[in-house]
Amino acid sequence: MIEELRESLAGRVVGPGDPDWESVRTAWNLSIDQLPLAVVEAAGPADVEHTVTFAAARGLRVAAQAGGHGATKSLNGTIVLRTNALDDIWVDSEARIARVGAGVRFGALQTALDGTGLTSLLGSTGDVSVVGFCLGGGLSWFSRPYGSGAGSLRAVELVDASGSRRWIDDTTDSDLMWALRGGGGNFGVVTSVEVELFEAPEITAGRLMFPIDQAEAVLTAYASATATAADHVTLWAYLTHFPDAPFMPEPIRGQSFCMIDAAAPFHPAALEAALAPIRAAGTAVVDSVAPQTSGSIAGITQEPDEPTACAVVPISFDSLTPELIGTLLKQVGGPSLVFQAQIRHLRASTEARHAGVAAVDPAAKYVLNGLAIVPTPELQQPAVAALHALKEALAPWASGKLPPSFLGAEDSLADSIGEQYLTRLREIKQKVDPTGVLVGNYPLA
Incomplete structure (x- = not known):
């Protein structure tokens, strides 16, 4: 099965038995001994589409992971998609918007903003991916004046549970945008995002x-x-x-x-x-x-x-x-x-x-x-x-x-999100991924 997936991708597929399996499968927190079925190092969005389509056709599950922060045991048995190669950064300082690929870390985005008088809603380290941070809520140095990283999401390019890639925003799919702002990777594999930038003239x-x-x-x-x-x-x-x-x-x-x-x-x-x-x-x-x-x-x-x-x-x-x-x-x-x-x-x-x-x-x-x-x-x-x-x-x-x-590795989304919101998230999950192809660090039970 892994060989079949390898043949359809431009990127690399690593599975148990491969020489670097032990290093490739690990999360950033080495105490989380995640045991995926395989790890796909996507070369681009097309690899993401092919991987999700492949998994959906075989009853398998897919979980996106850039740098491995926030990992939990929920990724066991999944095909983990590493999105590090999706590293494009585009900044429109006049519109105060940045478009970044799923592999972009905050350190790279912030460096691209030097001299603009703007900032993203980065967290405490530049090593965390912009996409993972915003999908998971995002508590920033600048959340007190400007809100959560999740709230800075303006548009999202994702691969849905059927393997189709599309851009969405509040005008095209307000329910899914709502869910993506804090619901994690449960609703699609995000390949790129547009985030709002904020005034920071004198940091x-x-x-x-x-x-x-x-x-x-x-x-x-x-x-x-x-x-x-x-x-x-x-x-x-x-x-x-x-x-x-x-x-x-x-x-x-x-x-x-x-x-x-x-x-x-x-x-x-x-x-x-x-x-x-x-x-x-x-x-x-x-x-x-x-x-x-x-x-x-x-x-x-x-x-x-x-x-x-x-x-x-x-x-x-x-x-x-x-x-x-x-x-x-x-x-x-x-x-x-x-x-x-x-x-x-x-x-x-x-x-x-x-x-x-x-x-x-x-x-x-x-x-x-x-x-x-x-x-x-x-x-x-x-x-x-x-x-x-x-x-x-x-x-x-x-x-x-x-x-x-x-949230820690032993916590769930219920420790962060109230039951009313959880119910709505589950309804959206059922609508966009009824067979459970997509898995986040904190799944919706």
């Missing part, structure tokens, strides 16, 4: 790093700052414990920090006003807040681009109280199996919300993501246990649904 961003013993004061100041910050100001807080390992740079090796990442696309004075009480709460050992280009903003968090084995647990809440801060510090204020606890300030302005979008802007005010690095399989279970202990400890403050892009 200012960077990181403050404080010794971990100043964390309580810094987080208290952070809570106050996020309560009053302007809508276009984004502040994220971290408790991070760098391992005492040879690959870590000497200044941070074996050290723990409380960190604040900050960004604003315009009016930097408002960002500085929000940071002033945080700076006053401790003695920063690093302060890199400075003017940025569209391209450089993708590197603020210094997240790794290379695949990593890790475990994550998210939780959302509405208030960052002294009691919550105390509980958080008790749980992960010192070195443990939890490498990092990150808090993101979410709530956007009312104007930024996109009515009718499946991935509605989050109702909660904050989301905390607990992260554990798992260098060996033996640490997976205790790391997950430590993360669940953190989640249980913070449960008294839990509130609202999770942003779709924060």
Whole structure:
């Protein structure tokens, strides 16, 4: 069967038994041991059409995956379509629209926007694909003023469950566009998208790093700052414990920090006003807040681009109280199996919300993501246990649904999207893919 598929494609098909099968089949999170039937490295949209048609005719399933972020076990037994080669970028700065292929990462798009005074709604790393991010919701540095990445979708080119490729937008298929904005890869294999671009004439961003013993004061100041910050100001807080390992740079090796990442696309004075009480709460050992280009903003968090084995647990809440801060510090204020606890300030302005979008802007005010690095399989279970202990400890403050892009491997779309929206998504799924050819990271049960 794999040989038959190989003969019909310009790209490469890799299956079990091929020399590089183990490396090709892996997701970005190496802890997710996905076991697809085969992996297709599409050379272009025609390969996507042929693969879906091939699968539909044989009762097989297809799942799109560019860089492998957000993977879950739902892709087991599917033909995984790698879309990295679909890397075209076209920008119309006057119309404030970019058209990008399914393989384009945010780092490349943002670099293409340098000098335009515009930005996309990129997330915390430039390594994530634009298409995957937007289909899965998309929590951006600039979601507070401009809404979710899903809401930035203006048109989509996709291959449907019958293998037909077409462009759609709100005027040609409003129901399917609604579903694509946060419903993931369950409705078609997207080969290209048009996304709205947003004004960013004076991007200012960077990181403050404080010794971990100043964390309580810094987080208290952070809570106050996020309560009053302007809508276009984004502040994220971290408790991070760098391992005492040879690959870590000497200044941070074996050290723990409380960190604040900050960004604003315009009016930097408002960002500085929000940071002033945080700076006053401790003695920063690093302060890199400075003017940025569209391209450089993708590197603020210094997240790794290379695949990593890790475990994550998210939780959302509405208030960052002294009691919550105390509980958080008790749980992960010192070195443990939890490498990092990150808090993101979410709530956007009312104007930024996109009515009718499946991935509605989050109702909660904050989301905390607990992260554990798992260098060996033996640490997976205790790391997950430590993360669940953190989640249980913070449960008294839990509130609202999770942003779709924060779902962990053990979560489902029901943890992000309400039952009314889920029912509508299932109805659209039944209409466009009644035989279940197409699979997303978080399928619709």
